[in-house]
Amino acid sequence: MPVTQVRGVRLVYEILGGSGPLVTISPGGRRGLASDRALGLLLAEAGFRALVYDRRNTGAADIALEGDSESHEQAEDLLALLRALGEAPAYVAGCSSGARLSLLLALQHPEAVKGLLLWRVTGGAYAAKRLAFNYYEQYLEAVAKGGIGAVCETEHFSALIKANPGNRARLEAMGAEAFAAQMRRWLAGFHEGSGYPVAGLSPDDLRRIAAPAVLVAGNDRVHPAEGAQSAHRLMPNATYREVLTTPVDLDVDFAGWEAATPRLAAVFIDFLRGQEARRG
Known part of the structure; x- marks a missing residue:
C-alpha cells in the first residue's frame, strides 16, 4: 500500500x-x-x-x-x-x-x-472512564511496572511494532519518563472534554x-x-x-x-x- x-x-x-x-x-x-x-x-x-x-x-x-x-x-x-x-x-x-x-x-x-x-x-460517564483506561491509564501502569520494555509488550504497542518494526526504536528513543509524561498529558486533555x-x-x-x-x-x-x-x-x-x-x-x-x-x-x-x- x-x-x-x-x-x-x-x-x-x-x-x-x-x-x-x-x-x-x-x-x-x-x-x-x-x-x-x-x-x-x-x-x-x-x-x-x-x-x-x-x-x-x-x-x-x-x-x-x-x-x-x-x-x-x-x-x-x-x-x-x-x-x-x-x-x-x-x-x-x-x-x-x-x-x-x-x-x-x-x-x-x-x-x-x-x-x-x-x-x-x-x-x-461510562465511556469517559473506560476510554481513559484503555487509551492512557493501562500504559501508565505498564511503564511504571516495567519501563518502556513493558509498553512494547502490551497488545496494542506490540501490534504496532509487528506491523512497523521501526516503532520499537521510536519508543525506546523516547524512554519511560517521556512516555509516561506524554500519557499523563493526553489523559489530562481527554478528561477536559x-x-x-x-x-x-x-x-x-x-x-x-x-x-x-x-x-x-x-x-x-x-x-x-x-x-x-x-x-x-x-x-x-x-x-x-x-x-x-x-x-x-x-x-x-x-x-x-x-x-x-x-x-x-x-x-x-x-x-x-x-x-x-x-x-x-
Whole structure:
C-alpha cells in the first residue's frame, strides 16, 4: 500500500474506487484501515472514492506521541494527508475516536470538509472512564511496572511494532519518563472534554460546526444513542439516523456493527448523493 509522510509521521493509506468524490474514513479506537475497509468498498461500488488509512499510532503507521490531544494531532494529520494528495476539501467519515477527529477537523478547518458522516459518537460517564483506561491509564501502569520494555509488550504497542518494526526504536528513543509524561498529558486533555455529551467537544464547539452532517446513533455503553442525539440538536446542519435501534449491554457492539455495514453504507450513500445533487 502507498506510504506518505505528513507532519513528520509516515501514514499508510489506500484509495478504493477509481472515480467520484472522495470520502475519508477514520475508524474507532486505535484500529487501522482494515477495520472499515468493507465500508469503503461499498462506497466505492456506489460511485465514490474511499480513502482508508492508518492514523498515527494505528496499524502500520508510525508511533508519534506528542501534542496535548491525540485526536487533535490525528485531525491535523488528516488535513495534511488530504492536502498532500490534492484532495481537500473532502467528505469526512468517522466512527467513535474517528468521529471525534472528524469533528475537530470540521471545527478547526471547515474549508477542508464538504460534509461529515459520523457513526457511534462517544459520550457519557461510562465511556469517559473506560476510554481513559484503555487509551492512557493501562500504559501508565505498564511503564511504571516495567519501563518502556513493558509498553512494547502490551497488545496494542506490540501490534504496532509487528506491523512497523521501526516503532520499537521510536519508543525506546523516547524512554519511560517521556512516555509516561506524554500519557499523563493526553489523559489530562481527554478528561477536559470527556464530560460533554460528545466526548472531546463542548456544546459551543458543536454549534460552530456548520458542515452538512449525518449522525448515526450508537447502541452500546461506550456509544449511547444520546451522544448522536445531542450532536444533532446542537449542530446546525445535521440529520439524525438510526441503523441498530436496540441498545445492547456491551461496551462495544463490534459484531452488530460489522453485520450492519451494508445498512450503514446505504445511509451514507443516500447522504452523499443528496449532497452532491445540491452542489450541482
